[in-house]
Amino acid sequence: xxxxxxxxxxxxxxxxxxxxxxDDSEPAGERERPATTTTxxxxxxxxxxxxxxxxxxxxxxxxxxxxxxQALVDVAQRYVDAAVLQPLADGTVAxxxxxxxxxxxxxxxxxxxxAVLTDExxxxxxxxxxxxxxxxxxxxxxxxxxTLALLAGTFELDIDAESAxxxxxxxxxxxxxxxxxxxxxxxxxxxxxxxxxxLPDAAGSTxxxxxxx
Amino acid sequence: xxxxxxxxxHLLVTxxxxxxxxxxGVSGLTAAWLxxxxxxxxxxxxxxxxxxxxxxxxxxxxxxxxxxALIGNDAREGRGGARGDALHVVGVNPATxxxxxLNVPRDTCWRGGKINRAHASDGPRGQANALGELLGVxxxxxxxxxxxxFQALVNGVGGIMVDVPVAMNDPNSGAFFTPGLxxxxxxxxxxxxxxxxxxxxxxxSRTTNQGIVILGALxxxxxxxxxxxxxxxxxxxxxxxxxxxxxxxTDVYRLGRIAFRxxxxxxxxxxxxxxxxxxxxxxxxxxxxxxxxxxDATLQAH
Numbered sequence: 274x275x276x277x278x279x280x281x282x283x284x285x286x287x288x289x290x291x292x293x294x295x296d297d298s299e300p301a302g303e304r305e306r307p308a309t310t311t312t313x314x315x316x317x318x319x320x321x322x323x324x325x326x327x328x329x330x331x332x333x334x335x336x337x338x339x340x341x342x343q344a345l346v347d348v349a350q351r352y353v354d355a356a357v358l359q360p361l362a363d364g365t366v367a368x369x370x371x372x373x374x375x376x377x378x379x380x381x382x383x384x385x386x387x388a389v390l391t392d393e394x395x396x397x398x399x400x401x402x403x404x405x406x407x408x409x410x411x412x413x414x415x416x417x418x419x420t421l422a423l424l425a426g427t428f429e430l431d432i433d434a435e436s437a438x439x440x441x442x443x444x445x446x447x448x449x450x451x452x453x454x455x456x457x458x459x460x461x462x463x464x465x466x467x468x469x470x471x472l473p474d475a476a477g478s479t480x481x482x483x484x485x486x
Numbered sequence: 487x488x489x490x491x492x493x494x495x496h497l498l499v500t501x502x503x504x505x506x507x508x509x510x511g512v513s514g515l516t517a518a519w520l521x522x523x524x525x526x527x528x529x530x531x532x533x534x535x536x537x538x539x540x541x542x543x544x545x546x547x548x549x550x551x552x553x554x555a556l557i558g559n560d561a562r563e564g565r566g567g568a569r570g571d572a573l574h575v576v577g578v579n580p581a582t583x584x585x586x587x588l589n590v591p592r593d594t595c596w597r598g599g600k601i602n603r604a605h606a607s608d609g610p611r612g613q614a615n616a617l618g619e620l621l622g623v624x625x626x627x628x629x630x631x632x633x634x635x636f637q638a639l640v641n642g643v644g645g646i647m648v649d650v651p652v653a654m655n656d657p658n659s660g661a662f663f664t665p666g667l668x669x670x671x672x673x674x675x676x677x678x679x680x681x682x683x684x685x686x687x688x689x690x691s692r693t694t695n696q697g698i699v700i701l702g703a704l705x706x707x708x709x710x711x712x713x714x715x716x717x718x719x720x721x722x723x724x725x726x727x728x729x730x731x732x733x734x735x736t737d738v739y740r741l742g743r744i745a746f747r748x749x750x751x752x753x754x755x756x757x758x759x760x761x762x763x764x765x766x767x768x769x770x771x772x773x774x775x776x777x778x779x780x781x782d783a784t785l786q787a788h
Binding site: 331 | 713714715718719721722725726734735736739740743747
């Protein structure tokens with residue numbers, strides 16, 4: 274069975290409330306630096322790679338071309354950059370974050386599930402975080418005529434860093450399901466994300482999950 | 487004499503080899519089918535009809551409460567006018583990931599006759615509308631399958647786990663089961679769903695047991711089709727074998743995602759109260775039960 278939804282919802286709400294109040298869009302360079310920060314870390318970086326690709330087809334056999342596979346990985350990369358890595362640098366998500374999602378899940382991704390999908394508001398690292406990622410497992414769903422209806426990318430992300438108040442550990446398990454947008458690009462149309470955070474001080478260890486779409 | 491013995495021995499060996507080849511062949515093809523290989527003899531066969539009715543959301547995932555009618559019909563070769571033999575309406579509340587299933591005995595009275603005739607006269611859509619009218623809800627989706635289609639569907643997903651509530655020994659339906667959780671194939675699932683002679687109240691208990699089979703199917707799929715790979719595989723399988731009306735592959739997937747978020751252990755499986763007679767009237771408490779169901783698709787006061 275899935276994890277108890279009520280407990281997860283309460284946990285997510287607690288994390289959300291703990292992280293609230295830090296969502297202004299002031300450029301990072303103009304923000305007042307916390308008094309405890311003594312060094313400036315280089316931006317974290319990770320390059321997602323393509324993993325196994327499998328097509329479930331309602332018609333004949335379909336081979337997923339490399340360009341489509343890469344399109345999925347590119348969306349996943351943009352999500353990681355906007356929602357996870359940029360907050361590690363300046364505490365805020367990138368402006369393009371909301372545009373990664375379609376109308377089906379945009380409200381939840383930018384609202385109730387934001388605290389799970391992003392690392393906005395966690396203690397800013399003093400040194401460059403260590404970020405590792407598994408290859409992105411690619412699944413595709415094709416209709417009877419061979420048209421791709423949906424793509425899904427599944428990957429894990431581990432982040433370790435040192436903040437002024439202590440070590441920061443983040444483990445992310447991410448499933449992004451993409452549907453074709455109106456202009457032919459792929460947008461996130463459903464997601465399941467679980468994040469385990471080990472944060473210093475009172476924040477402690479938390480595991481939260483969000484799913485929509 | 488010796489020649490006859492030699493011929494007999496040859497015959498025995500030949501038959502044994504043929505049986506072995508047959509057994510291995512069938513086992514191999516079955517295993518390949520379950521593993522997702524497309525085999526020409528089954529691919530594309532219709533297992534069910536799924537229809538999106540006018541009340542459903544136009545696009546995207548349903549966000550508000552909605553209702554799905556699940557119908558088993560008794561269509562058989564050479565016999566037209568299939569009636570709704572198994573009638574269930576599932577109310578789903580995506581906001582809370584909760585659901586309730588109301589089971590309607592097939593002989594329940596509706597508009598002066600048995601409600602199951604609506605399927606014979608107006609098909610799955612007509613049956614769904616009759617159920618919605620009886621319960622006071624707008625049914626957004628209807629799924630209908632006949633006996634062979636239901637068996638093929640269960641076999642197609644590799645069987646389902648069913649928690650058989652009581653011992654069953656009914657030669658009429660072919661249901662011979664000990665109580666408890668067990669994996670059953672399409673034939674067994676149909677037998678459990680059809681068994682009414684094991685129970686003093688006949689069709690009423692049978693209707694509740696059909697609900698147990700449905701919850702068992704959901705529980706099985708949740709356990710065995712995890713993640714995008716499993717979900718896409720099931721969606722593709724259903725799309726290959728379902729006649730979709732008013733909806734596409736993505737709709738099937740989105741409904742499946744919602745179904746996978748439901749906890750089967752918390753889904754109420756309630757058969758509506760009815761009173762005796764060949765055309766069953768609604769029993770005491772039916773109106774408050776329906777109102778409780780209709781307000782947010784789940785039961786609180788019952």
